[in-house]
Amino acid sequence: IYRFRGAQVEVFWRLQAELPDENCLQLAKNFRSEPAVLAAVNTFFAGLYGAFQQPALKRTNFIPLEAGRPVKEGVQAGNLFLIETEGDGKTAEADLIAFQIARLIEAETVDVGGRSAGYGDCALLFRSGMRMNMFAERLRAANIPCQIIGGSGFYDRQEVQDILTL
DSSP states (O other), X not given: OOGGGTOOHHHHHHHHHHSXXXXXXXXXXXXXXOHHHHHHHHHHHHHHHGGGOXXXXXXXXXXXXXXXXXXXXXXXXXXXXXXXXXXXXXXXXXXXXXXXXXXXXXXXXXXXXXXXXXXXXXXXXXXXXXXXXXXXXXXHHTTXXXXXXXXXXXXXXXXXXXXXXX
């Protein structure tokens, strides 16, 4: 994950091989994530982790994360979906998200200030705008109203241009 900073994983492997086991500090307690999210992460990575063990590492056992905060009553955890696709599969994720949004709205199980959640209560946040239009297209194909806010026109806004020229 640090490749973009020019890090070399071999340095970590060498350091780990040189350190005695008693100097190993396990960072397994997580105070930021909901317990249900950690349970999903543990389930997913427990099986996956063993497939990518490096023989140069001494400590390769999977250590499950434990929740450092209590379970909140009434808080629904998110879902983790693994999508198998045929062909290029570019729209499979968008189709699944559209299906899940429609299912949640139709079920009327999500409470927003004393009323059932509607489409206007949903938001998709993107790291970059490369796939936004494809997601909007798939949402509209599922009869889910959507609006793109921001997007590629963000830098064309007058207030943004004013800040950039300072």
